[in-house]
Amino acid sequence: MDDRKKILAVDDEPQILRVLRHILNAHGYAVRAAQDGVSALEVFHEWRPDLVLTDLQMPEMDGLELCRKLRSMSEVPIVILSVRNEESTIVETLDAGADDYVTKPFGTNELLARLRSAFRRAPVKESDLIEAGAFEVDVSAHIAKLDGATLHLTPKEFDLLVCFLRNPDRVLTHSFLLQKVWGSYYAEQTDALRVLVGSLRKKIEPDPSSPQYIQTEPWIGYRFFA
Amino acid sequence: MDDRKKILAVDDEPQILRVLRHILNAHGYAVRAAQDGVSALEVFHEWRPDLVLTDLQMPEMDGLELCRKLRSMSEVPIVILSVRNEESTIVETLDAGADDYVTKPFGTNELLARLRSAFRRAPVKESDLIEAGAFEVDVSAHIAKLDGATLHLTPKEFDLLVCFLRNPDRVLTHSFLLQKVWGSYYAEQTDALRVLVGSLRKKIEPDPSSPQYIQTEPWIGYRFFA
DNA sequence: AAAGTTCTATAAAAATTTCACAAAAATCGG
DNA sequence: CCGATTTTTGTGAAATTTTTATAGAACTTT
Numbered sequence: 424m425d426d427r428k429k430i431l432a433v434d435d436e437p438q439i440l441r442v443l444r445h446i447l448n449a450h451g452y453a454v455r456a457a458q459d460g461v462s463a464l465e466v467f468h469e470w471r472p473d474l475v476l477t478d479l480q481m482p483e484m485d486g487l488e489l490c491r492k493l494r495s496m497s498e499v500p501i502v503i504l505s506v507r508n509e510e511s512t513i514v515e516t517l518d519a520g521a522d523d524y525v526t527k528p529f530g531t532n533e534l535l536a537r538l539r540s541a542f543r544r545a546p547v548k549e550s551d552l553i554e555a556g557a558f559e560v561d562v563s564a565h566i567a568k569l570d571g572a573t574l575h576l577t578p579k580e581f582d583l584l585v586c587f588l589r590n591p592d593r594v595l596t597h598s599f600l601l602q603k604v605w606g607s608y609y610a611e612q613t614d615a616l617r618v619l620v621g622s623l624r625k626k627i628e629p630d631p632s633s634p635q636y637i638q639t640e641p642w643i644g645y646r647f648f649a
Numbered sequence: 650m651d652d653r654k655k656i657l658a659v660d661d662e663p664q665i666l667r668v669l670r671h672i673l674n675a676h677g678y679a680v681r682a683a684q685d686g687v688s689a690l691e692v693f694h695e696w697r698p699d700l701v702l703t704d705l706q707m708p709e710m711d712g713l714e715l716c717r718k719l720r721s722m723s724e725v726p727i728v729i730l731s732v733r734n735e736e737s738t739i740v741e742t743l744d745a746g747a748d749d750y751v752t753k754p755f756g757t758n759e760l761l762a763r764l765r766s767a768f769r770r771a772p773v774k775e776s777d778l779i780e781a782g783a784f785e786v787d788v789s790a791h792i793a794k795l796d797g798a799t800l801h802l803t804p805k806e807f808d809l810l811v812c813f814l815r816n817p818d819r820v821l822t823h824s825f826l827l828q829k830v831w832g833s834y835y836a837e838q839t840d841a842l843r844v845l846v847g848s849l850r851k852k853i854e855p856d857p858s859s860p861q862y863i864q865t866e867p868w869i870g871y872r873f874f875a
Numbered sequence: 876a877a878a879g880t881t882c883t884a885t886a887a888a889a890a891t892t893t894c895a896c897a898a899a900a901a902t903c904g905g
Numbered sequence: 906c907c908g909a910t911t912t913t914t915g916t917g918a919a920a921t922t923t924t925t926a927t928a929g930a931a932c933t934t935t
Contacts, residue, residue, distance in 0.1 A: 498770075514762040522770060523749065536740040544726075544748060544770055577879055590773060593790035598654065602769050613924095615881055621926060632926090641889050641924060642804045643791060803890060839913095841892055847915060858915090867900055867913065 427453040428542060429470065433463040433477035433489065434504070443476070446531055460484025464492060472499065474541060479505040479516065487519055494520035494606060495578060496563075498549075500541040504529060520606050553588045556649030560588060569627055579604055580623045587637065587647035596644040620645060653679040654768060655696065659689040659703035659715065660730070669702070672757055678764075686710025690718060697777065698725065700767060705731040705742065713745055720746035724775060726767040730755060779814045782875030786814060795853055805830055806849045813863065813873035822870040846871060 430452045432443045440456045447454045455470055457463035461483040467475065475493060479486035490501055503516050503524045513524050522544075523537050553560045559568040562585055567574040576584065582604045586595065597613050604619070605612060620639075624631040638646045656678045658669045666682045673680045681696055683689035687709040693701065701719060705712035716727055729742050732753045739750050748767050751760055777788040785794040788811055793800040802810065808830045812821070826842060827834045846865075850857040864872045 500770075510756040510759050513756075514758045517759075517762040517766045520769075522766060530736040532740050533736050533743075536743040540743045540748060543746075544772075546770075546772075579880075593773075593787070593792065599773075606769060612881085614883085617925065618881075618927080621928095624926095639889095639925070640791065646791075805891075838892085840894080843914065844892075844916080847917095850915095865914070 425453060427451055428474065429453045429455070429472040430538070431455055431457065431463060431466055431470065431472035431475045431477075433457045433460070433475065433481065433486070435459060435478065435481045439478070446535075450535055458482075460486070460489035460492070463489055467493065467497075467499075473545070474500045474502065474538065476502045476504055476538070479503060479507055479512070487516055490516065490519045490521050498546050500545045502537060502541055504534070518606070549589065553585065555588050555591060558584075558588060558649060560585060574626055576623070576626060579619055580626065583619055583623055584627070587645075588649065591647050591649050594640050594643050594646045600644065653677055654700065655679045655681070655698040656764070657681055657683065657689060657692055657696065657698035657701045657703075659683045659686070659701065659707065659712070661685060661704065661707045665704070672761075676761055684708075686712070686715035686718070689715055693719065693723075693725075699771070699774070700726045700728065700764065702728045702730055702764070705729060705733055705738070713742060716742065716745045716747050724772050726771045728763060728767055730760070779811070781814050781817060784810075784814060784875060786811060800852055802849070802852065805845055806852065809845055809849055810853070813871075814875065817873050817875050820866045820870050820872045826870065 428451075430447055432440055432447070432454055433456070434440050434443070435458050437458070440458070444454045444456060455466055455472065457466050459481045463475070463477065464484075466472075475489075477486045477489060481489075484492070486503060486505065490503070493499060493501060501521045503521045504527060505512075505516075505524070506527045507513075508526045516524055522541050525534055525537055549562070551561055551563045553562065557570045559571075560566065565578075565581060567576055567581060567584060574584075583600065586600060586603045597616060601609070601612055601616055604616075620637060621631075624634050624637055627636055628634045636647060636649070638648065640646050654677075656673055658666055658673070658680055659682070660666050660669070661684050663684070666684070670680045670682060681692055681698065683692050685707045686703075689701070689703065690710075692698075701715075703712045703715055707715075710718070712729060712731065716729070719725060719727060727747045729747045729750045730753060731738075731742075731750070733739075734752045742750055749763050751763055774789040776790055779786045779788065783796045785797075786792065791807060793802055793807060793810060800810075809826065812826060812829045823839055823842060824834050827838055830842075830845070831838060846863060847857075850860050850863055853862055854860045862874060864874065866872050
């Protein structure tokens with residue numbers, strides 16, 4: 424069995440892809456390549472890489488868009504490799520969910536060290552199937568059931584529920600939830616969080632006005648009991 | 650309750666620390682500073698920051714050593730901020746467990762974006778358990794139990810209890826408690842402290858009128874016995 | 876156009892502070 | 906040492922502040 428870590432490299436220039444493949448292979452990674460965002464997503468679904476290393480400038484779907492798409496469905500580590508070094512681009516990309524940003528031309532050893540770092544802090548492959556109490560959730564398939572009945576949740580509601588199911592009993596602060604569900608923390612979004620909690624309660628609580636699963640901890644956040 | 654994220658900034662130049670403190674405060678972080686690795690570790694233990702932002706070159710204990718020490722005891726996110734930009738230094742530092750490496754002079758917005766990114770992928774704060782007598786408190790999960798039964802405490806009551814549990818058997822002055830629970834000392838707040846002690850007693854004392862855990866030391870403060 | 880998300884306004888709830896007054900503790904003059 | 910006086914403490918309840926819930930409008934995305 425091949426237990427090498429799997430890296431999906433995305434760049435529109437075949438030459439760069441060749442170089443990357445060579446370097447990464449030489450350091451014990453399994454590599455697959457894609458030349459644009461759309462095909463990158465296809466490979467991602469089919470191959471389930473452990474990390475995505477991508478350029479920004481690409482036809483079909485650029486790196487920023489790819490980043491957002493990936494983040495909406497996965498916590499896979501994403502490292503950007505780009506010639507663009509304007510601060511605004513870097514900020515925008517990191518806020519879109521990228522984990523690191525390396526500018527070309529890149530030092531091979533630094534790139535490898537940054538990849539190791541990205542792998543190190545990657546979430547331990549969380550099981551796709553979560554069962555807790557009457558809940559049953561398949562994360563990658565985006566299916567959530569309560570007492571066997573399918574819940575029809577929007578993407579954000581789904582993310583929020585997963586977040587709760589993975590951290591039961593403990594208080595989850597507003598900022599933690601904002602970060603996990605929205606990807607970054609902006610205090611102004613606490614309104615959106617309240618609304619989201621409200622709509623999730625409507626779908627899972629027998630009596631939303633006296634919640635049994637999602638309890639509010641005033642001033643701090645919310646606490647979930649399965 | 651202050652739910653700002655706590656950043657420990659470490660640099661031997663006071664001027665840089667001032668700038669960092671200013672920037673980070675302005676963006677909603679709570680900041681504490683240290684000028685060398687040894688005092689950084691002390692602050693870390695006492696304050697439990699959510700992230701450590703450190704320079705490499707420092708007296709007493711340099712950034713690399715600090716990084717290793719921190720990693721041996723915690724998964725706190727570490728971001729390095731250094732003038733040194735040789736690839737070998739970056740590689741060495743990242744491999745010592747740093748999560749990101751930003752070179753000085755730094756773009757403020759990029760630094761902030763990299764901090765957001767580091768926060769985003771930070772693991773759930775490791776639990777910080779205090780057990781004393783019949784009390785069992787997990788500070789980061791905000792769970793407090795007495796004889797196995799969950800206590801339903803408000804944020805200030807919780808903070809006060811933690812304060813007592815961390816300083817058992819000795820007299821805690823009013824001003825000390827005000828400082829710890831309210832974050833600052835205003836003499837007018839002694840009323841609030843009295844009321845708070847009263848409401849905590851109601852929740853933890855078998856007989857609040859003759860307290861066994863929280864004893865008052867007239868003219869001085871309170872003393873807690875687990 | 877439909878679905879999802881965010882924003883806004885308002886009412887309700889929760890926590891905190893202030894306040895009044897009785898009880899307890901210390902101070903002080905005798 | 907003792908009682909009067911002063912200061913501090915405990916406590917209930919009102920007042921204040923802050924946070925939360927929620928409906929519906931506005932905005933975005935698909």
